[in-house]
Amino acid sequence: MPITIYGIKTCDTMKKAWTWLDGHGQKYRFHDYRAEGLDEKTLRGWVKKLDWEKLLNKASTTFRELPDADKAGLDEARAVTLMLRHPTMIKRPVLDIDGKLTVGFKPDIYEQAVE
Secondary structure: OEEEEEEOOHHHHHHHHHHHHHOOOOOEEEEEEEOOOHHHHHHHHHHHHOHHHHEEEOOOOOHHHHOOHHHEEEEEEEEHHHHOOOHHHHHEEEEOOOOEEEOOOOHHHHHHHOO
């Protein structure tokens, strides 16, 4: 089962997820969307499966530093535009196992996902 984990290299939650995956003998590909970017088709697919509000990390420094005008009246279209422009606003990690997606890291969720 091909696993891809999306996020950024410097994220502490990513490090926890990698440690868990490695400790459970899971092979995976890491996609650093800060370095590699994230294409619109992929992000829109995530939004369709998960909802933009689950993906947009409003607690991120990047989001908090946006001008109020950019944060006001958020809807799916504006959120997608912001996440494409600033991928660090996407919650992480996004774990893709054969098209099944999870967001964030919780060991019990990962346990279920890799069964």
